[in-house]
Amino acid sequence: MKDRQLAWRNLWRNRKRTLITAASVFFAVFFALVMRSFQLGTYDKMYSDVIQSYSGYLQLQNPAYLDEPTLDNGFTADPDLVSRIEQDPNVEAVVPRMESFALAAAGNRTQGVMVIGMDPGNDNKALNIRNRMVRFKLTPMAVEALKSENLPGRLSKNLDLFTGEAFTDTDDLVTILGISERDSSAILPLVRKHASFPGEYLMGGETGFAVIGNGLSDYLGTVPGDTLVLMGQGWHGTSAAGLYVIRGVVNMPNPELDNRFVCLTLDDARLLYGAPGMVTSSIIGIRDASEKELAATQARLSAITGKELSVRNWKEMNALLLNQMEADNRSGAIMIGILYLVIAFGVFGTVLMMMAERRREFGMLVSIGMRKGRLAAMVGLEMLLMGVIGIIAGVIASLPIVFLGHAKPLRFTGEMARMYEDYGFDPVMPTLLPDTFYLWQVVVVLLILAVAIAFSVRKIFKLNVINALRA
Amino acid sequence: MKVVEINDVYKTYHDTEVEVRAVSGVTLGFEKGDFAVIVGPSGSGKTTLLNLIGGLDQPTAGEILVAGHRLSELKPSELIDFRMEHVGFVFQSYNLIPVLTAAENVGFIMSLQKWPKEKRIARTGELLDAVGLSDRHNSRPSQLSGGQQQRVAVARALAPRPEFILADEPTANLDSKSAETLLDIMEKLNREEEMTFIFSTHDVRVMKRARRVITLEDGKVVSDVRTNHTS
Ligand SMILES: Nc1ncnc2c1ncn2[C@@H]1O[C@H](COP(=O)(O)OP(=O)(O)OP(=O)(O)O)[C@@H](O)[C@H]1O
Ligand SMILES: [Mg+2]
Numbered sequence A: 001m002k003d004r005q006l007a008w009r010n011l012w013r014n015r016k017r018t019l020i021t022a023a024s025v026f027f028a029v030f031f032a033l034v035m036r037s038f039q040l041g042t043y044d045k046m047y048s049d050v051i052q053s054y055s056g057y058l059q060l061q062n063p064a065y066l067d068e069p070t071l072d073n074g075f076t077a078d079p080d081l082v083s084r085i086e087q088d089p090n091v092e093a094v095v096p097r098m099e100s101f102a103l104a105a106a107g108n109r110t111q112g113v114m115v116i117g118m119d120p121g122n123d124n125k126a127l128n129i130r131n132r133m134v135r136f137k138l139t140p141m142a143v144e145a146l147k148s149e150n151l152p153g154r155l156s157k158n159l160d161l162f163t164g165e166a167f168t169d170t171d172d173l174v175t176i177l178g179i180s181e182r183d184s185s186a187i188l189p190l191v192r193k194h195a196s197f198p199g200e201y202l203m204g205g206e207t208g209f210a211v212i213g214n215g216l217s218d219y220l221g222t223v224p225g226d227t228l229v230l231m232g233q234g235w236h237g238t239s240a241a242g243l244y245v246i247r248g249v250v251n252m253p254n255p256e257l258d259n260r261f262v263c264l265t266l267d268d269a270r271l272l273y274g275a276p277g278m279v280t281s282s283i284i285g286i287r288d289a290s291e292k293e294l295a296a297t298q299a300r301l302s303a304i305t306g307k308e309l310s311v312r313n314w315k316e317m318n319a320l321l322l323n324q325m326e327a328d329n330r331s332g333a334i335m336i337g338i339l340y341l342v343i344a345f346g347v348f349g350t351v352l353m354m355m356a357e358r359r360r361e362f363g364m365l366v367s368i369g370m371r372k373g374r375l376a377a378m379v380g381l382e383m384l385l386m387g388v389i390g391i392i393a394g395v396i397a398s399l400p401i402v403f404l405g406h407a408k409p410l411r412f413t414g415e416m417a418r419m420y421e422d423y424g425f426d427p428v429m430p431t432l433l434p435d436t437f438y439l440w441q442v443v444v445v446l447l448i449l450a451v452a453i454a455f456s457v458r459k460i461f462k463l464n465v466i467n468a469l470r471a
Numbered sequence B: 001m002k003v004v005e006i007n008d009v010y011k012t013y014h015d016t017e018v019e020v021r022a023v024s025g026v027t028l029g030f031e032k033g034d035f036a037v038i039v040g041p042s043g044s045g046k047t048t049l050l051n052l053i054g055g056l057d058q059p060t061a062g063e064i065l066v067a068g069h070r071l072s073e074l075k076p077s078e079l080i081d082f083r084m085e086h087v088g089f090v091f092q093s094y095n096l097i098p099v100l101t102a103a104e105n106v107g108f109i110m111s112l113q114k115w116p117k118e119k120r121i122a123r124t125g126e127l128l129d130a131v132g133l134s135d136r137h138n139s140r141p142s143q144l145s146g147g148q149q150q151r152v153a154v155a156r157a158l159a160p161r162p163e164f165i166l167a168d169e170p171t172a173n174l175d176s177k178s179a180e181t182l183l184d185i186m187e188k189l190n191r192e193e194e195m196t197f198i199f200s201t202h203d204v205r206v207m208k209r210a211r212r213v214i215t216l217e218d219g220k221v222v223s224d225v226r227t228n229h230t231s
Helices: A003-011 A015-055 A079-086 A140-148 A153-161 A170-177 A181-195 A214-220 A266-273 A291-305 A319-357 A359-367 A372-407 A414-422 A436-461 A465-470 B046-053 B076-086 B102-112 B117-130 B146-158 B176-192 B204-209
Strands: A058-061 A091-106 A109-118 A209-213 A227-233 A239-250 A261-264 A281-286 A310-313 B002-013 B020-031 B035-039 B061-066 B087-090 B164-168 B196-200 B212-217 B220-226
Touching (some): A003 A372, A170 A181, A209 A214, A209 A227, A214 A239, A291 A310
Parallel strands (some): B035 B212, B087 B164
Antiparallel strands (some): A227 A239
């Protein structure tokens, strides 16, 4: 009889208790992993959304611009410097941008907006706004028309739920509306017929056009082809005003941005603000965005720009968002901490009970010649097995949810969605695929087990055989 | 040949304010093949004396020699090995490892001693036969009666051929028929294997079967009688 066989049998001699303890470990691991995955996945999405649709990974700025992002803190890019930056192996392109505020009006509605002037020629080397064009929109009219066709019942319900929603491509639409593979060939033509949304992205060389956020478009009640009036303050206090034809609508991931986004060509923006040749920031498109390479690139570029201009990374530029997520992260960590505290007590309860129950048996074993070290190893193994069963089961059970949540992110509708949007978040919760956070959860549970094992090992070494036998 | 020598041994407990002299100046020797019983009123020090002989506890004063080992010279871990190699224990109850079968329990100490598997299995079979449990190899302790469990415990204690077997009130929890059977078996093994048995008891039936009766009172030996009967 090997000690590990003995440990295995001991594990099952109180089957219910072992199962309950393993189950408590299982649930803690499972919930912690799933919760963490949703949390980290949501942060990850928010970061990548803001990076891809607005800030980029690195920007070239006037040093004063970070604290006071106004036109007056813009700069004129030295083509020589730009070309030197572009020679960096990790730099794809430097995309100049002009960004400021204005009041937008269409019909009888107005809204304060953020105007971004960017060359449509190479903007996709840094951001991917171009891919966010709204191609389909479930306007009330489109929903009515679709419902008059012969659709499966579930789809009609989903149409109601997602009325007003805009989509950039059919893939999006199919997943969100829950159209099955089988139905899609029949339904997609109908969607194209009734819910297509017109519009194009800006083109270089053209003047007098704008692309606006979907939220802004809804608020102003415009469709592509309508006219947008922009009014504001230009460079050094000049007044700025212009008329633009809305060419298309983009679906920005961050509702805050979506409700205020107006994009012009760089030349139009310079003209509007009376600042020829100026930029407020240049987005530096990079190839490898891993944390390490990003820091190295930033350092290399900072050496090129010297004191005159600074190279900012996305974390510096999105400090507010980062802070917000940091705070949220902390509250999540506390939740998980409480979860672990609960299982720590559960595991400890089991250990205490088990040690008390088996005191006599341990006394007998040591009496007849089993060394305490060997006994402790056996008992430790029992507890480790119990914990590991829970951990493995928890990890395995979490995987389908985490992978599914990544492939088909959870999307809130109705009230929930509005609440999220009010906070400025996209009402989508993707999961983060297993990563080091998985390892950490497992390590924490193993540490709890280690403490429980250390406790029982100590108990065994301090066991007084005579007293144990008298018990 | 002396198996155990006890020279002027004292054991004092200081647990509470009062000092308890559980064993007080005992000098005794046990020969190979002894079938000896220690009797005396409750609290007279029977268990304490057996624990001292078995190396479960150390005397406050005096000396105990077992198979040439001076027990006071052994470190705690050496004492555990000493017990494994030289002493067989049978307790009043809870003797067996609940998750092991009768055969595995009998083989347990032999496997601690790393006996080769075939020898272990052969010896286990032989002993389960001897204690009349040849048909219960695969029964768990919970499936055995109290008397059967004690018989398995005797077989386990005997299996690795220790110097002697210590049994503290082995029949206390048994009905008289089971007690008689257990005693028959111990006597037979004492004869056939020349195994030395030292046990304590309150049980008159047990006393009558012993060939040597040692009486303790207040931790002292008040009589040591050899009855020459053979059963
Ligand atoms: N571990 C201990 N701590 C303190 N006192 C003890 C301890 N073990 C035994 N004693 C005391 O030593 C004395 C002898 O006890 P022991 O158990 O040896 O008696 P016994 O003859 O075996 O009694 P019984 O017939 O009831 O089993 C008693 O007074 C007991 O209270
Ligand atoms: Mg006693």
